[in-house]
Amino acid sequence: xxxxxxxxxxxxxxxxxxxxxxARLGSVTxxxxxxxxxQSAISxxxxxxxxxxxxxxxxxxxxxxxxxxxGKSFYNKIFPIVEQTDNLLKEFWKGYEQENKNELKxxxxxxxxxHLLPD
Numbered sequence: 001x002x003x004x005x006x007x008x009x010x011x012x013x014x015x016x017x018x019x020x021x022x023a024r025l026g027s028v029t030x031x032x033x034x035x036x037x038x039q040s041a042i043s044x045x046x047x048x049x050x051x052x053x054x055x056x057x058x059x060x061x062x063x064x065x066x067x068x069x070x071g072k073s074f075y076n077k078i079f080p081i082v083e084q085t086d087n088l089l090k091e092f093w094k095g096y097e098q099e100n101k102n103e104l105k106x107x108x109x110x111x112x113x114x115h116l117l118p119d
């Protein structure tokens with residue numbers, strides 16, 4: 001294993017996400033759609049991740065991408081990291097919105113409410 005830094009825009013999480021989605025979906029194109037990136041960006045992430053690690057994580061067998069043995073082991077290690085990272089903001093905002101939900105309850109006659117309050 002190389003000891004070099006991960007240089008893909010200094011964002012190892014993005015590299016891991018790219019690899020994770022390719023491994024899970026079996027397609028660079030599908031991973032790109034999932035991540036909102038073009039195929040070439042995902043391919044570059046994978047290439048740089050493999051270069052940085054000094055191992056081959058994926059191989060093309062009969063037109064199908066498959067994980068190498070090292071790739072399977074690496075995928076199992078990064079799976080919880082990527083899952084937690086991808087769910088972090090969703091969980092934060094869900095909790096934040098519930099904690100900070102502002103409601104104003106008024107007791108007014110329906111005639112007054114129909115004239116003064118928005119629909």
